[in-house]
Amino acid sequence: MRCDFLVRADGSRSTCRLEIPEAERRHFFKEYPFAWFGILAEAPFSAPELVYNRSPHGFALISQRSETLQRMYFQCDPEEDVDAWSDDRIWAELQARVAGEDGFTLREGSITDKTVLRFRSFVAEPLRYGNMLLAGDAAHTVPPTGAKGLNLALSDVRVLSEVLERAVFKKDRDALDEYGPRALARVWRSQHFSYWMTTMLHNLPEATDFDVRRQLAELGWVVSSTAGSTYLAEGYTGWPGHP
Ligand SMILES: Cc1cc2nc3c(=O)[nH]c(=O)nc-3n(C[C@H](O)[C@H](O)[C@H](O)COP(=O)(O)OP(=O)(O)OC[C@H]3O[C@@H](n4cnc5c(N)ncnc54)[C@H](O)[C@@H]3O)c2cc1C
Structure with a gap:
């Protein structure tokens, strides 16, 4: 390929950043010892705003997509197997995390997606090598x-x-x-x-x-x-x- 400038933005699994010679690049990396178990649920809003929750059971995030679709997460082990989690088990875990003195409960619905999201911090330096420029997740997560x-x-x-x-x-x-x-x-x-x-x-x-x-x-x-x-x-x- 011949071009004057090459912007490379191929996401977190980038192969482009490895094209900078090893002696001229530095990669900074941190892996956290937990992950998020994420679900998409066909359910109404549980609260007017998104909820960041810290509890003795672990973290939970109640975020919103639309009036009928919600995205929720709870802290889990990075090796967690999504197939080991039935809908009932997921709702019980999420309800336990948000339970508190205010009596708040989640409005439940059918779960259409389940994923485990690993926690990583990463930065590739430099972002420029000659006319090649790295951008987005290719350069950092x-x-x-x-x-x-x-x-x-x-x-x-x-x-x-x-x-x-x-x-x-x-x-x-x-x-x-x-x-x-x-x-x-x-x-x-x-x-x-x-x-x-x-x-x-x-x-x-x-x-x-x-x-x-x-x-x-x-x-x-x-x-x-x-x-x-x-x-x-x-x-x-x-x-x-x-x-
Ligand atoms: C579940 C989840 C929730 C998130 N929530 C948020 C949030 O709330 N707020 C926020 O700011 N960020 C959030 N993010 C992060 C956000 O999605 C990413 O940071 C963002 O998408 C990065 O954009 P990007 O264009 O750099 O990379 P990407 O979106 O990954 O795009 C890279 C593109 O390059 C393409 N590609 C790769 N290799 C090649 C190739 N060889 N040839 C051609 N194409 C190629 C890929 O197919 C892809 O389309 C979330 C991420 C996840 C996974």
Whole structure:
């Protein structure tokens, strides 16, 4: 293939990133010792907003697709076998996770999809090798807790469109130098945010009583302090003006 610029965005199983010579690339990787068991359920909304839930049974996320279709997740072992989970068992597990003093319960329905989603953080550097540019999941993945994956891919493309426009129309090839540092600043900030949300909300294997109390204190700060809730809201919605 002959081209002036090659943008490679072939997703988290990218083979493109391996084409950068080993001596000139660095891969940063973290695997978490848990996963999410995800379901799609034909059910009505259970709450007006999505629900992030930390409980002694483990994390759960109650998210929404439409008035009749809901996406829900609960923390599980990465080796969990979806076939070992009947609909009744899944609903019992989810109900146990969200049960609390407020009497909240989920509205159930038939489950149309079940998957286990592994938790990984990954960054490939550099994002540019000559005229080849990596973007999106090909260059980085985040655990899903902060919902940053697609947002980061779009952010890469926004920066890329600016530098490519200058490189193509203004013949400013140096503009390409800006892509990696600008995109990576947001990538690493999002890696930190996703890691923070993940470790605050999940049951961590081998956590001591001290770790659990510290985790609860952190969560208490987020829900009761303006500074804490603003920190989360800013990270969740994406930092305006950055990069
Ligand atoms: C269950 C789940 C829930 C998620 N929820 C959220 C969320 O709430 N918010 C959020 O921000 N992100 C979320 N994400 C992450 C988000 O989906 C990804 O970060 C995003 O899709 C990355 O976009 P991408 O274009 O880089 O990669 P992809 O969407 O993976 O696209 C890569 C494309 O390249 C194609 N491709 C690969 N190899 C080749 C080849 N050799 N030739 C031609 N084509 C090829 C693939 O078929 C694919 O279409 C979620 C992911 C999962 C799995």
